[in-house]
Amino acid sequence: SFAGWDLNRTYNFRCRYTSTNVTIWIDGTEIVNVEDCFHPGRFGFYNASQDNVTYADFSYQVASDFSIEHDSICLGDTARYSIFCDPSFQSPYASTSWDMGDGTTYNHPNEVEHIYTSPGVYNVSLEVEDVNGCTDQIIKTITVFDTLVGIGPDITHCENEINSQTLDATINAQDTYLWSTGETTPIITVNQTGIYDVITTNVVGCIAKDTVEVTFNPKPIADFSVNDTCFGDPNQFVDQSLSNGSSIDSWDWYFDNDMIVDDNTQNPSHTFPAMGTQNVGLIVSNNFNCYDTLYNNLEIFELPVANFTAAPVCLNDQIQFINSSSIGTGSITNWDWAFDDGGVSVLENPTHIYTSEGVYNVDLTVTSNHGCVDSYTSNATVFPLPQVDFSASTVCEYEITSFIDETTLSNAHTNNSITNWNWDFGDGNTSTQQNPQNNYVSANTFNVILEVTTNNNCVNTYNESVTVIAQPQADFLYNDTCYNEPVSFENTSVPNTGSIINQRWYFDADPIPDALSNNPTFVFPTVGTQNVVLIVENDAGCLDTVNQAVEVYDLPIASFNVNESCLNDNSIFNNLSSIPTGTIDTYLWNFGDGNASTLENPTHTYGSE
Structure with a gap:
C-alpha cells in the first residue's frame, strides 16, 4: 500500500509490466505487485487524487519474461516454455530468441516445446527486442531428471x-x-x-x-603338507587343498619370499638353496577365480660334514680311525664305517685290523639328530710286512757260516724297501749286514733270528735253526827216533761225530800226503825236528788237523884208542866218540874178554895176553 503523496516532493516512480505480473516501486519501495494474466501492450496510468502533479523524465526498457510449465521434468518429457499467459495473445515484440541451454535455439513469438536428450540442469534464456530496438534477456533453469537408476554391474x-x-x-x-x-x-x-x-x-x-x-x-581352502628336510634334498609338497564344491584349476607356489611364482604344478618338488626356516606359500584358485592363500614354515636342516683321519700302519697292526666330523647346528648321532674289506663299525672312533696289505677306500657315513647324512671316503694304508727268510751253509765248528738274506717285500700297492737287518746268531754274536758271516766256535744247534725293518718301519722276524757240526779231534802217538830208523805212528783221533773216514799224513812238508793209512811208519831221510801233520775227516765232512814235531836224532860216531900194556897192567881206554848234534850220554864198553864198562873213559886189566 501507499500512504499518499506529500506536497512539494519529488518521487522516483518505477513500474514493471509483464504478461503475468505488474510491480510498482516508489522510491525503491514496492507498493504494487499483482500476479495475473495481462494482455500485452503498453502500460498507462493516471493520478486521480491530485491535479497538480507533474510527471517528467520518463524512460522505459523492454522487460522479457517467460513461464516454464514444469521446472523439473523427467528425461523424455516435453519442456514447455510460454511468453504469455494466454497463447492467443499477440506478441508486441519485434523478435524473440530462445536458447534451450543444450545448444538448441528457437525463434517463436509466444511458446516453445522442447525434449532434452540428456539429464541435467539447463539454463534456458529468452531474448526479446521491441520495435524501438530495445532488448532484454532473462535466464531461467530447468532440471531434467534421469529415468535410470544405477546400482552398477552384476x-x-x-x-x-x-x-x-x-x-x-x-x-x-x-x-x-x-x-x-x-x-x-x-x-x-x-x-x-x-x-x-x-x-x-x-x-x-x-x-x-x-x-x-x-x-x-565358493572359495577353495588352501592346504598342503610339508616335511622338514636336509639341505640339498628335494622337498616334495603334497597339495591338500579343499575345493568346496568348485574346481581348483591353478596352484601358485612361492618358495623364496620374492612374490614371484616358483612353480605352478599341483604337487611340486623343490630343493631349497639355503638352510634354516623357509616360508612356503601356496595360492590356489578355482574355476570362479576365487582363491585362498596359505603360508607354512619348514626347516632345512644343516648337513653334517663327514671327515676322519687314519695313520698308516703295518700289516697285522691295529689301525685307529679318528672321527673329525662336524655340524654347525644339531648333533651327530650315528657313525657308519665301511673298511673296504667287508668289515664295518658303528663306533665313533673305531679300530680295525686288516689281514692284507694295501690301500683301502674307507667310507664314513655320519647322520645328524635330524636324519641328515653326509659321507666321506679316504684311504687307509696298510704297509706290507717283509717276508723274512734266509739260508745258511751247514759248517763244521770253527768254520765261517755264511748267511744269505732271502727276504721279499711287496710293492704291489705302496713303495717299500728294506732299510735294516738285525741278526742274532744264537751264540751271542750279532750283525746288521744284509748277508753276514759268523764263526761258530763250538758245535751245537743255534737258533738264528733275523729281524727286518722296512722304510715304513714295518718289522718282521724269522728264526731258523743252524747246526754247527763238531770237528773230529786229530791226534796221534809216536816216538822220536834216530836217523835212518822207521817211526811208527798211531792214529788216536776222535771223530766226535760219526767216525773217521779219512786221514792224511804229511811227513815232508809238501802238500802231497805221504800216507793214508791209519797207523803208518815212516823213515825220515834227515835228522832233526820233523813236522808231522795229520788231517782227519769224519763222516760229516769235518776236518781237523794236528801238527806234532818228531825228532830224528844224529847217530854218534864211536871211536877210541887204548895204550898198549903188559899183561896185568891197566889198559887205558880213551873215548874219542863224537856226535854232530846233541850229546853222548851213554857208553857201553865191551872189552872182548867178557867184561864191560859204562864209563866214558874206562880202564881195564886183561888177565891173559
Whole structure:
C-alpha cells in the first residue's frame, strides 16, 4: 500500500509490466505487485487524487519474461516454455530468441516445446527486442531428471573374501526407493546370492528401475603338507587343498619370499638353496577365480660334514680311525664305517685290523639328530710286512757260516724297501749286514733270528735253526827216533761225530800226503825236528788237523884208542866218540874178554895176553 503523496516532493516512480505480473516501486519501495494474466501492450496510468502533479523524465526498457510449465521434468518429457499467459495473445515484440541451454535455439513469438536428450540442469534464456530496438534477456533453469537408476554391474564375490555386498541406488536424498527385498532405503546390504531389483521415484514422479545380480562363489581352502628336510634334498609338497564344491584349476607356489611364482604344478618338488626356516606359500584358485592363500614354515636342516683321519700302519697292526666330523647346528648321532674289506663299525672312533696289505677306500657315513647324512671316503694304508727268510751253509765248528738274506717285500700297492737287518746268531754274536758271516766256535744247534725293518718301519722276524757240526779231534802217538830208523805212528783221533773216514799224513812238508793209512811208519831221510801233520775227516765232512814235531836224532860216531900194556897192567881206554848234534850220554864198553864198562873213559886189566 501507499500512504499518499506529500506536497512539494519529488518521487522516483518505477513500474514493471509483464504478461503475468505488474510491480510498482516508489522510491525503491514496492507498493504494487499483482500476479495475473495481462494482455500485452503498453502500460498507462493516471493520478486521480491530485491535479497538480507533474510527471517528467520518463524512460522505459523492454522487460522479457517467460513461464516454464514444469521446472523439473523427467528425461523424455516435453519442456514447455510460454511468453504469455494466454497463447492467443499477440506478441508486441519485434523478435524473440530462445536458447534451450543444450545448444538448441528457437525463434517463436509466444511458446516453445522442447525434449532434452540428456539429464541435467539447463539454463534456458529468452531474448526479446521491441520495435524501438530495445532488448532484454532473462535466464531461467530447468532440471531434467534421469529415468535410470544405477546400482552398477552384476557383482561376483568369493565367499569368505567378502561376507556382504552394499547396493547403492542413491540419486537424490528426497527420492523414494523400493527394493525387491521390501526395503525402502537408498542403500541396502545383501549377503546371499540372488537378483536384486530397485524402483526409484523422484520428486517430480520420474520412475527408474535397475536390476543387479549378486553372486557369492565358493572359495577353495588352501592346504598342503610339508616335511622338514636336509639341505640339498628335494622337498616334495603334497597339495591338500579343499575345493568346496568348485574346481581348483591353478596352484601358485612361492618358495623364496620374492612374490614371484616358483612353480605352478599341483604337487611340486623343490630343493631349497639355503638352510634354516623357509616360508612356503601356496595360492590356489578355482574355476570362479576365487582363491585362498596359505603360508607354512619348514626347516632345512644343516648337513653334517663327514671327515676322519687314519695313520698308516703295518700289516697285522691295529689301525685307529679318528672321527673329525662336524655340524654347525644339531648333533651327530650315528657313525657308519665301511673298511673296504667287508668289515664295518658303528663306533665313533673305531679300530680295525686288516689281514692284507694295501690301500683301502674307507667310507664314513655320519647322520645328524635330524636324519641328515653326509659321507666321506679316504684311504687307509696298510704297509706290507717283509717276508723274512734266509739260508745258511751247514759248517763244521770253527768254520765261517755264511748267511744269505732271502727276504721279499711287496710293492704291489705302496713303495717299500728294506732299510735294516738285525741278526742274532744264537751264540751271542750279532750283525746288521744284509748277508753276514759268523764263526761258530763250538758245535751245537743255534737258533738264528733275523729281524727286518722296512722304510715304513714295518718289522718282521724269522728264526731258523743252524747246526754247527763238531770237528773230529786229530791226534796221534809216536816216538822220536834216530836217523835212518822207521817211526811208527798211531792214529788216536776222535771223530766226535760219526767216525773217521779219512786221514792224511804229511811227513815232508809238501802238500802231497805221504800216507793214508791209519797207523803208518815212516823213515825220515834227515835228522832233526820233523813236522808231522795229520788231517782227519769224519763222516760229516769235518776236518781237523794236528801238527806234532818228531825228532830224528844224529847217530854218534864211536871211536877210541887204548895204550898198549903188559899183561896185568891197566889198559887205558880213551873215548874219542863224537856226535854232530846233541850229546853222548851213554857208553857201553865191551872189552872182548867178557867184561864191560859204562864209563866214558874206562880202564881195564886183561888177565891173559
